Amino acid sequence: MPELPEVETVRRGLEKTLLNARLTGVTLRRPDLRYPIPPALGQLANVRLIALRRRAKYLLMDFDNSHTALMHLGMSGRLTFADAATPPAKHDHILFHFEETDLRFNDARRFGFADFCLSEAISHNRHLAVLGPEPLTDAFDSEYLHTSLSGKKSAIKTTIMDNAVVVGVGNIYASESLFRAGIAPTRAAGRLTRPQTAALVTTIKQVLTEAIAAGGSSLRDYVQTDGSLGYFAHSFKVYGRDGHPCLTCATPIRKKIIGQRSTFYCPNCQK
């Protein structure tokens, strides 16, 4: 479900409705998702939500008792608003009871997870501590990427999906960014030229920025509905278009498994 643009869209939606809202309690409907859920999260009550942040694809909810809840939506995680009187749906695993509404964490596949700790300790969380720069900050520039790719023999597509290199580039936008940059996804990361590296930084930022903007319109009600609304309305240039003509040169788009993930590219435009 979520790539960075969707997580950011969710964050904005939550912020709009829940910033400064009072949490009256939390219900854990199972003790674990991908990992055990800290029981302390289930005991959280009578606190105010003072900030909603995002780091990579992680959502952070800061409360005024100096504690922070961290959530990752995995592949199928969704956050939906619901009336407290409405019975939980199948796979609604965590219920956040706010004064005006419930916020429900639904995740069929349970690849997602939730953590809870002191806010000041959150940067030391084992998931956050190892992350590379955010793609939409100045820290992610061509000089940085060139250094990061140096000597790497793995495919460039795999490398830009490595969260230690840059966060938030998921499977769809990896293919889309490489297409726009004219770089073959199988290319060894360390063999990109400097102009190619600079182009890739630019297209990653472009693709994610455009997707956030599109997500912001087509997924405006994302957190309030079934989560899939409008997502596929995005017009991908290569993702899911294998066999269809390249929009630039009409060569059929190819699909290839790279790093166990489906990858789409134009064999003519991407070198």
Added chain:
DNA sequence: AAAGCGCCCTGAAGGC
């Protein structure tokens, strides 16, 4: 030690 692969889990879609 970088790189590659198996695996966690459910549900939707397609083939037969």
Added chain:
DNA sequence: TGCCTTCAGGGCGCTT
């Protein structure tokens, strides 16, 4: 109709 296989937007952890 139903049964089976394949695939899905993520990322950890083990092996080489």
